[in-house]
Amino acid sequence: MSAITGSQPTTEPPAPEERGPGLAGRIAALPGDIARHWSDYLYILPALGIMLVVIAYPIFYTVRLSFYSTPANLAMDDKIWIGLDNYRRILTSDSFRSVTRNTLEWTVFSTFFAYVIGLGAALVIQREFPGRSIVRGVLLIPWVISYVSAAYIWKWLYHSDYGLINDTLIRLNIVDQNINILDNIHRALPALIIANIWKEFPFAMIMLLAGLQGVPDQLHRAAKVDGAGTWARFWHITMPQLKSVSVVTILLLMLTNLNSFTLVWVMTGGGPAGSTDIWITQIYQLAFGRTRFGVASAYSVILFLIMMALGYFYVKALTRGDAEREGA
Amino acid sequence: MSSNYERTAGSRKRLDAWGIAGWVFLLLLLVFTVVPLAWMLSTALKTQLGALQFPPRWIPTNPTTENFRMLLDPNDDIGRRFLRYMLNSLWVSTATTVVGVLVAVPAAYAFSRFRFPGRNSLFYGVLLRNMFPAVIFLIPLFILMRNLRLVNSYGSLIITYLTFGLPLSIWLLKGFYDNIPVQLEQAARIDGASRFQAFIRIVMPLSAPGIVATAIYSFILAWNEYVYALTFITDDRKLTVPVGLQRFFSEYVANWPGLMAAAFLMSIPVVVMFLVLQKYFVRALTEGAIKQ
Numbered sequence: 001m002s003a004i005t006g007s008q009p010t011t012e013p014p015a016p017e018e019r020g021p022g023l024a025g026r027i028a029a030l031p032g033d034i035a036r037h038w039s040d041y042l043y044i045l046p047a048l049g050i051m052l053v054v055i056a057y058p059i060f061y062t063v064r065l066s067f068y069s070t071p072a073n074l075a076m077d078d079k080i081w082i083g084l085d086n087y088r089r090i091l092t093s094d095s096f097r098s099v100t101r102n103t104l105e106w107t108v109f110s111t112f113f114a115y116v117i118g119l120g121a122a123l124v125i126q127r128e129f130p131g132r133s134i135v136r137g138v139l140l141i142p143w144v145i146s147y148v149s150a151a152y153i154w155k156w157l158y159h160s161d162y163g164l165i166n167d168t169l170i171r172l173n174i175v176d177q178n179i180n181i182l183d184n185i186h187r188a189l190p191a192l193i194i195a196n197i198w199k200e201f202p203f204a205m206i207m208l209l210a211g212l213q214g215v216p217d218q219l220h221r222a223a224k225v226d227g228a229g230t231w232a233r234f235w236h237i238t239m240p241q242l243k244s245v246s247v248v249t250i251l252l253l254m255l256t257n258l259n260s261f262t263l264v265w266v267m268t269g270g271g272p273a274g275s276t277d278i279w280i281t282q283i284y285q286l287a288f289g290r291t292r293f294g295v296a297s298a299y300s301v302i303l304f305l306i307m308m309a310l311g312y313f314y315v316k317a318l319t320r321g322d323a324e325r326e327g328a
Numbered sequence: 329m330s331s332n333y334e335r336t337a338g339s340r341k342r343l344d345a346w347g348i349a350g351w352v353f354l355l356l357l358l359v360f361t362v363v364p365l366a367w368m369l370s371t372a373l374k375t376q377l378g379a380l381q382f383p384p385r386w387i388p389t390n391p392t393t394e395n396f397r398m399l400l401d402p403n404d405d406i407g408r409r410f411l412r413y414m415l416n417s418l419w420v421s422t423a424t425t426v427v428g429v430l431v432a433v434p435a436a437y438a439f440s441r442f443r444f445p446g447r448n449s450l451f452y453g454v455l456l457r458n459m460f461p462a463v464i465f466l467i468p469l470f471i472l473m474r475n476l477r478l479v480n481s482y483g484s485l486i487i488t489y490l491t492f493g494l495p496l497s498i499w500l501l502k503g504f505y506d507n508i509p510v511q512l513e514q515a516a517r518i519d520g521a522s523r524f525q526a527f528i529r530i531v532m533p534l535s536a537p538g539i540v541a542t543a544i545y546s547f548i549l550a551w552n553e554y555v556y557a558l559t560f561i562t563d564d565r566k567l568t569v570p571v572g573l574q575r576f577f578s579e580y581v582a583n584w585p586g587l588m589a590a591a592f593l594m595s596i597p598v599v600v601m602f603l604v605l606q607k608y609f610v611r612a613l614t615e616g617a618i619k620q
Contacts, residue, residue: 033445043438044450046431047494051454054465054491061468121357124350135354136610137603139361144602146552148570149591152577153368156584164367167383178382198360210613230346259462262554266574280462287467288559300464315452 059304066298072291079294086298095274095282102189103278106264107257110196114253115246117197118204123234125205126212136209143202151266154195158182158267182268185275192276196263200256204249211245212238247317255310258303279303372396372589379584395589406576410590412565413572417594420482420568421550424489428546429539432494436501437531441510451502454495462555470559480563488556493546500545500612504538505531541612544605548598569594 066086068079090096125136142150157164158181166178181187219237228236261280264270270277270285277285279299287296371379372395374388401407438444439451469488470479478484508531516526532539554570561567567575573594577587602609 030445037442037444040438040442040444043434043442047435047454047498048450050431050487050490051494054469054488057472058465058468061471062464065467117357120350120353124354127350133607135358137606139357140602140606141365141599142361144548144598145591145595146554146570146598148552148554148573149368149595152573152587152591153364156371156588157364157367159584162380162382162384162584164363164384170383198364206610206613210610213614230344261462262570266554284466284555288470293467293471297467300467304464 062297062300062304065294066301068294070292070294082294086295087302090295090299090302095277098274099277099279099282102276103258105189106193106196106260106278107254109190109193110200110257110260111250111253113193113197114200115204115250117201118206118249119208119242119246121201121205122208122212123238125209139205140202142199143206147199147262148266150195150199151263154191154198155182155267158191183272185273188268188272188276192264192267195267196257196260199263200253204253207245207249207252208242211242215241244317248314251310251314251317255307255314258307258310368588368592371585372592374585376583376585380582395585396593398586399590399593406580406586409564410572410576410593413567413569414594416482416566416572417551417568417570418597420485420489421547423482423486424493424550425543425547427486428490428493428497429543431490432497432501432542433539435494436498437505437527439498440502440505451498454498466555466559469556473560478560480561480566482566484560485550485553485557485568488560489546489550489553492549492553493542496545497542500542501535501538504535504612508534537608538612540605540608544601544609548602551598 065079067081067083069082069085071078121139125132125139158166160166160178160180160183163181165181166175169175169179170177179187181191215238220233223233223237259280260278261284264276264278264281265284268276270281280303283296283299283303286292286299370386370388373391373393375390375392375394378385378388378390398404399407399410402411435454439447465488469484473479473481473484512530512534513523513526516530517523521529552570553568554574557568557571558574561571564575573587573590576590577583580586
């Protein structure tokens with residue numbers, strides 16, 4: 001914190017009109033710039049240091065490990081270079097295909113419904129009504145509690161002998177006797193997706209709720225004077241205003257879902273018969289269940305490349321928001 | 329605000345189909361949200377025998393607080409373990425939060441105020457942390473912690489959790505600092521305040537909601553984290569609550585009331601904290617992240 005006390009006149013924040021200097025000029029002045037701004041870096045040094053140790057090093061290490069066959073006893077000095085064999089083995093295996101299909105199903109359905117439900121919730125919560133902040137708080141609870149708690153709550157709801165869901169299904173005459181849910185290869189994944197939507201829709205809701213604050217009232221009133229109905233106003237005024245928030249929310253949901261582990265691991269462990277196995281549970285199983293760190297690392301790298309592609313769009317969505325803001 | 333009231337008052341008079349559909353949707357959503365939570369509490373108040381009944385009952389026939397008493401009794405074997413898990417989690421989460429704020433505040437301030445070369449790439453580099461699958465870090469970090477003899481230490485968890493919270497914290501706080509006019513600081517500087525004094529007296533109070541929001545966020549992330557705790561901590565005495573809960577269940581299979589009581593107790597700190605401070609969180613998201 002002592003860095004803050006040192007006051008360099010050169011670190012004075014520039015006036016707004018100095019923003020966005022020409023690119024060529026910037027490159028030419030780069031070394032001098034860095035020297036002149038050296039103390040600025042002190043502020044971000046702790047953050048960067050932590051990020052480097054816990055991010056840059058692991059990425060490097062994982063990529064390296066993915067070209068090796070590793071011994072089961074974790075004595076990493078005995079690893080053997082095998083080139084792309086790990087990758088070849090993964091990409092040609094049947095399990096990769098089924099795990100990828102599960103992951104896509106899990107990600108697409110969870111993201112879609114979490115977003116749609118979150119959007120609906122945000123639009124209703126935005127209205128003024130008594131008890132509004134209580135309702136908002138209650139709807140946010142699933143997002144705040146841990147995935148482990150959520151997993152056990154839903155595991156208990158789905159219980160094949162004593163579960164509330166079975167009881168409800170019987171009362172509604174949908175089934176006439178208890179059914180297996182998490183032990184059934186066709187029902188387990190949809191059941192997990194429902195639990196996941198329960199856990200995630202509040203995140204979409206709170207993001208979109210924040211986004212709705214930016215929609216100017218005048219637009220709505222003007223459209224109303226012109227005779228636009230609720231649907232027309234939603235589609236032509238609200239949605240365009242929510243576009244950038246929506247892009248960020250959907251991308252974050254997708255990334256979270258591609259990274260899911262806890263819910264699946266605690267509720268089914270990837271079973272029955274691999275029907276709920278997704279990428280991360282598969283990698284965890286390979287690494288810490290069967291101690292095949294080399295193959296697991298190669299798996300991580302494949303996943304990493306897919307995430308990077310998504311990450312590119314995420315950063316692009318974020319930067320576009322910044323550019324609009326600075327232009328405004 | 330007044331315009332907002334006018335609008336809703338107008339639409340309420342008409343009570344169009346969309347308005348009604350909205351309320352019905354909200355009602356269904358509340359049921360979807362609340363039923364699992366209420367079921368957790370109802371089960372936690374049952375005896376073990378009472379929970380294993382079909383059809384299940386919403387109101388326990390012989391309600392009991394025995395499950396909670398067992399978990400909170402330091403003289404009981406289970407209680408001693410559960411309380412230790414809670415304390416471990418409290419320590420790890422608090423340390424993560426405090427260090428996280430101390431690291432995020434200067435970084436976000438620098439990203440907002442200074443124009444040093446590489447500022448944008450470094451900023452988005454920090455945000456990229458969210459892109460990476462957690463497992464890609466899990467394997468090398470596990471090996472690293474093993475080589476550094478940090479397995480079974482809280483330090484291994486704290487430093488890892490920091491990187492989860494930092495990107496969003498820095499992003500949110502930068503948004504706050506962007507919104508605070510530089511002129512306020514400059515005025516203070518002209519009046520003889522140092523940069524640090526201007527920061528403490530002017531910038532900090534104005535960004536307090538953002539700091540509160542990022543602190544809650546870091547705390548909740550650390551309190552709820554499971555995968556790294558599962559991998560880095562094997563010593564039962566050092567487990568955090570989420571893994572402890574799972575350990576507990578694998579030993580006392582079918583003790584659903586005990587498990588639900590434990591899930592309920594471990595949710596209380598974060599839920600209460602969040603409900604009390606949610607307005608800061610919503611405000612931080614609105615002002616910090618999603619400005620139009």
